[in-house]
Amino acid sequence: MPPGCLAAPAGSKGVFAGKVAVVTGSESGIGRETARLLCQQGAAVVLNGRNAERLEATRQEFEAAGFAVASCLADVTDYAACETLIDTAIRTFGQLDILITNASISQRAYFADMQPEVFRQVLDSNVYGTVYPLKAALPYLTQTKGSVTFISSISALNGMPSGSAYCAGKAAVSNLAHTLRLELAATGIHFGVVHIGFTQNDPEKRVLDAAGQPVPIAHRPPRWQKTQAEVAGIILSHIRRRRQRTVISALGRLIVLVHTWLPRLGDWIVLRTTRRLRHFYE
Incomplete structure (x- = not known):
């Protein structure tokens, strides 16, 4: 067993006791809080991220709390x-039951202004950042009839100006889950998608601008935002119930309704809102 890792406690209790989870992008943000809640519910968790300092700080925090945890620095x-x-x-805990593909890059840039390599970077992080972990994990998830949850966004449901690559990637992930649900039905693996809405972010959270430089995320009214812990709780409920799709927040469900039945009205609302926001930033 690698140094600093704990075996899952034999007597651990909770909804996910005896389960082993990998949560990508769990060094911070929603991924970290989802991993924390999984640990609190009895799971052993492998943390992941690209920032060695943040990842190690999170691992040490979890270990100090008595959680069964390991970490892997990986893009x-x-x-x-x-x-x-x-x-x-597999080396640390011997199995894999849950995969949550949370890691991704977002953007705040209009398509006409974006450098092609920046578009590709954002798209790759969302699509291949989902495909590659799943491809590597599939044999082990087949053995356990495990659960796979792709973290998507409500912006994938109707598109969002200034988010072309991000929206395209998240929409692709949703269709991927549907396809895999059909292709791999005989395996017993659960494939689900969680569409996350506006969520409180870590202060250092950044997205890419048109040139690929990190910038603060767009302004969001606080009353529209859920806490990271609230979102983590919804993700775990989604996994426990093995749901196909979960749309977080009343706003997200309204987007689904309007996009389905009144798409022109939905586009009008989005355009009016984004014009106001663009004026705010300019």
């Missing part, structure tokens, strides 16, 4: 790194 757009990530779970 999920690199397939070899994803193989190492999944191998960490």
Whole structure:
């Protein structure tokens, strides 16, 4: 067992007792809080991220709380790194029951202004950052009839100006889950998607601008935002119930309703809102 890792406690209790989970992008933010809640509910968790300092700080915090935890520094757009990530779970805990693909890059840039390589970077992080961990984990998830949850966004449901690559990637992930649900029905693996809405972010959270430089996220009214802990709780409920799709927040469900039945009205509302926001930033 690698130094600093704990075996799952034999007598651990909770909804996910005896389960082993990998949560990508769990060094901070929603991923970290989802991993924390999984640990509190009895799971052993492999943490992941690209920032060594933040990842180690999170691992130490979890270990100090008595959680069964390991960590793996890995870029999920690199397939070899994803193989190492999944191998960490198997070497440390002996199995894999839950995969949550949370790691991704977002943007705040209009399509006409974006450099092609920036578009690709955002798209790759969302698509290959989902495909590669799953591909590496699939044999082990088949053994346990495990659960796979792709973290998407409400912006994938109707599109969002200034988020072309991000929205495209998140929409692709939703369709991927549907396809895999059909292709791999005989395996017993659960494939689900959680569409996250506006969520409180860590102060250092950044997205990419048109040139690929990190910038603060767009302004969001606080009353529209859920806490990271609230979102983590919804994600765990989604996994426990093995749901196909969960749309977080009343706003997200309203977007689904309007996009389905009144798409022109939905586009009008989005355009009016984004014009106001663009004026705010300019």
